Amino acid sequence: LTMKIMRVQGGGNPVVSSLKAIEQTVAELGSETIKNVALFCLSNPFSNPLLWKTDANFNQFWFHSLRCAVIARSLSEHLLPASADEAYIAGLLHDVGKLLLWSNLKRDYEPLFKKSNRADSALSAENDSIGTNHCEAGWNIVRNLRAHPFVADAVLYHHFTPKAVAAALPLVKIVFIANTLCYKGQGSDQIDLMQTLGIDIPAERLDRILAEAQKYTDELLADVDLTAEALLKDPLPSFKDRDAALHGILGEFRELSARQLTFAHTQPEKDAVERQKHLLRSFKILFDVAAAFFFPYVSARNALVGKPTESEPSTWPIGEVELPVTSGGNLPALTLSRHQIVDSFGYLANDLVTIADEQVIRLLNTEGMLCIPLIHSGRWIGVICAGIDEPQFPLLWEQLNLLNSFAALAATLLDQTGGVEIPPSSPRQGGVSFDEEALRRVIHEVNNPLGIVKNYLTVLGEKVADRFEVKDEIALIRQEVERIPGIIAQLSKSRYKGDGDDEVLDINVIIADLSQLLTASVLDQAHISLN
Template sequence: MYQADSNIRKRLLVARLPVMPQILLKLIEHCQTEEIRILALAELIAQDPGMCSKTIGMANVSTYPRNGRKIGLEHSLTALGIDSIKNMVISESVFQVFNSSFFSNSADLRFFWQHSLETAIVARAIAEKMRYPHLEEAYLAGLLHDVGRLALVTTAPSEYASNFLAKDDEMLCAVEQRTLNTSHPEAGSWLIESWNLDSFMADSVLYHHDSMARLESAHPLVRIVRLAHQLSSTGDDRSVKDAGLLCGVNVADLEQISVDAKSKVRQSADALGIDVAGVKDLSELSARDPDMPAKDPVNQQLSDEVRNLMLASEAGRSFSRPLGEAGLLESVSRSARMLFDFEDSIMLLTSGTGKALVGVPVGEHKQRLTEFSVALAGGGLLAEVVLQRRLAFVGHEGNPLGIAEEQLRRVLGSECLVCLPLLSGQRCLGVMVGGVAAWQVNSLQRRERFLRSFGEQAATALETALGERGEASRRAASVAEEYRETSRRVAHEVNNPLSIIKNYLSILSGKLEKQEPVVSEMSILNEELDRVGHIMKSLADLKPTLRDGGAEVNRVVRDIVRLFRDTEFVPASVQIVAHTQDLPAEVEGSADTIKQVLVNLVKNAIEAMPTGGEIQIANGGHVNRDGRLYIEISVRDSGPGIPQEILEKLFSPVLSTKGAGHQGLGLSIVHNLIKKIQGLITCRSGSSGTIFEILLPVRRRTYQGVPGR
């Protein structure tokens, strides 16, 4: 008799159940497609007890909160999400390839797979005959009725490997009890109970070997699984008939159900490439007390190291996807639970000052974690993890805990804590705190190198995400600054038409008193009000918006001269003269844009001649520059000229020297507007005055050719 493992039930909770390699290959193939369909994955997973168990178990824990514990693969896969499904498939594949247990050979799983799938199909058919409303629940209960055998061979391969393919009878259960102090029905039931499903599925697994008489009044699901197991396991007509009485299904129907189920299993095997010929011969031997095989610790260590290396590499690839900071932290937490069997986890990040750890509101503990902070200068185990950059296991040796560690342990509801520093180069970005049972600590200590590698992969991805957040903050600050600059520009530009409107209102008042016509003045007021609206609209766009269409330059020049002449804006000592062409000259850009440019230049010219002078606005005609045609507009004044130090920075926003009410933006706005319509502007200045020369691109037209005669 072998020493029974007192922690067998605890070990069952973290057992990695083997999966048929053919199904893993199909799942990997699906996960590599651009569009992953949940329904297709569910159909595949529904054919394998190991992967089905993993999926439902993962989806029904606190890490994946949902409304109620629902039965169904589609519900479970939807709750997990595509990224978690990919991680689960890949990690299970790697674990299985590098696990040294007997089931690395697919032939060992064929009979178990065939029997489980046949039982699932039979259970669904019986449920349909009984009008049991939960057909998928019956199917899954049948598929998982022997999942305890997978769990036992994974948890205790040395003790159970030789009996994994033994006949499933009372002898098997007796040997299981002698060697492991439990049986596969108990193990499977215990495993399913840990999922907290709102179902009698665990009971159906626990009682599938009980006598018919004992189950007469049991829940329908328990009777369905008992009959399905009996029908899939034996050809004894008497036993099948007795089992059929449990569910009120006659022998003829049961025979047809059995034939149909066997046919469907063969179809699935063919589709997956599983050779099931002669697999029943694998289960002809009765159970026996096992021989303990010798282990090769060196090969086992090598296998574990290579496996961990591959899993860490895959975790890094998973974290490198564009998830955002919150999505990345959620992904790290889920991956840690999947790879290290954490009950739950908490993320603490180093504060901006580097003097404290602060909680990150991820998962179920959002409110509490938002207010959680640990000062690094205050000492304690968490501070040591950060400052000494070392992994720590807290609470497993009975050492007294600090308040912070005790709080985290209570939040997670765990016996012990695994405190993993998130190290990126020489920088510690924070700590991931995982909750585990005391019996898990020794196993995790042996995987310390893997834990550290995982933490480094997570930290590298987190550093990138934090950098992106910093860049986003900088972009937001840039937009805010641009908005402030645009606001200043709008305030500056609106002042021009408002001044014109104010002066014209004064003229309008005088004409109305004399009962003179005011049609011209009203037209100008409407134009200036439209210009105010256009300038204000540019505030919403952050940058000046240019209206579509072209502008006739001569008309704009004449309008500008009339605006300044007719109002009190131009002192009597300043003369303003226009020189235009007889032929129309249409340029790119709107009339509002050209008017905005000229108003700024004329205002500057007026302010440059406080004692009076002359301003000339001239259309110099066409200019060919680098193969493109322009119209030249010049604004000349007879002022004292612009000092060299100002001329050097003429078109940059500067602090105005003109006093209150001036912001130093006028020429910067002029330059930007000209640039927007792909024009050019230059300035020449001397003691005899200043001239601004503007090249405005001639508007391109599409001419229709004249047919030849």
């Protein structure tokens, strides 16, 4: 979840420098979006076939990561107060390379994952077996998240020798010590290590830091009715053949949370540019893609034409890109004409990459790209070009159904001819003539900061939950803020004579879908029959 938020936050900023930046992104995304992202992440482990037959203890992995983050932050507060946030992020993500290697090289890496520990021989075993190690893999991931460069460095060097780390900058030393303390006894046992690293911190202080970290993690676990002993005793529950129905339910749950995330912020009243921006952001969150472009199809030119959004750096000349939809001209055109996903690595087809494709890939700043066609009711809507490195392809291939589902939803939402936009009519007789585009821009510019203010009020309300007088005042402010969009909406409504034609809605189809969804997961278990 942290990495997904960092990826979104880093999309328009060169460096994710602190937890404050992540918290700001959480506020901008809003609690509903974060909730949907969290639900999607929650379903991933249980709907991922890779996890069905594994003895790897991911609970232990998570617990170690969290504990290392807490210890690193406490050490930084003593040694490098200005970088306490960076220390926490680096500690949390220091072993994330193990997840990448396990996901892509499960058969070869799982024995190493299960045996990995603080021993320096662990890196040698990884290098000998697969030609790389989790430190290098993690460094690449964190660096591509546009994290602070010293955070990525701390991930890269956390298994180096104490003598080598002694020459590093402080954040690398802090994460190295935190990782060591997670594995090796009391702080009083590490005096020689501190001297080697040139760190002046009393043994008593180290012991206090460890005790505080233990208390903090115990409190977190208590919030979800767990203890460290119970968490570390067993790995994630393994799936047997008889759990196929449960897997199906969780797969549906994952699809539903993905749909909810896709539909969030894409209401019909939003203009096309806004819908494109939010759909691209949802795509990046769902599929862990750092960069993606949407090329709408323009029938008058028979071409895919690039359109920049606010989330793209101004240095990206996407607005200058026009890809003709001709046979063999470029991969985005091929994916549209064939109605199928195409990649630049040649896994899905053997088409040659053209110069135009290479130029788009360079704009994405990745090794290659995945092209996803958006087609609705036989109409070409456009193409999403996702920038990916080659190791990402197997992970995306595992989610092919979800990719196709997302493409179908996105095409529906972006189809301008499908009744999404309300057709303008003449101004009311005797009324004021509005500049429609200017009005839309004003509404958009007002709603953006209002949304951020509302989200910050929600966060602030949680922080002062025990102060009733302040909570009431926040509620009053929120109530007044929520009135503003309604007032602005009156301007938009006065622009049109009517609300458009009514739609025919088959409520029985909706009821049938809901009953099918609920039967296996809820009704059968409660012995309730639905006729």
